[in-house]
Amino acid sequence: MLTAAEVLAQNNFGDTRTGGLAGPMGLFLILVLATATVLLIRNMNSRLRRLPDRFPQQGPPATPDQADAAVVDPTDGALTQDSSSAAPTGRQQRRNG
Template sequence: MLTAAQVLAQNNFGNTRSGGLAGPMGLFLIILLAIVTVLLIRNMNSRLRRLPERFPAPGEDAQAGTVEAEALAVDTVAGPTESGGRPADSTEQQARR
């Protein structure tokens, strides 16, 4: 008859040495996740550095947007200009010369 200590001491898990790929595969996955995490943090830091220090207040945002839109509309109507204020020569005009 088996005692309680003998029942608890029995190995009922089968052969644990065959197919011992779980350890190396787990290590590979942990290292892969660590590398992906580091790359993600670096990417997010670079994106945060490109943001402005302060954003305009909600009331100022609407006014700034209309001023920028008007300035863009004036630039597109007038076309590109040289530093002297004259319209810049297009590439077709330069090719004809």
């Protein structure tokens, strides 16, 4: 029968030779991720260099009155809701979202 000292003395910490692939596989994954990061950064920098220094204005800046007039009701008045209604409960949010 095993005693408590024998159970605690067993080597179960992975320094046996059965799992010898973890180190090289981890190194490989780190190198792949580092290479992908470098390539993505280079691609992003080249795309940013191609952008113009300034973008042309689309038109005169809209005043707040004009901005409100440009908003269109997506429901076209079919569903009218009171904005002072209570917030949806958690169950309603899960059902809708």
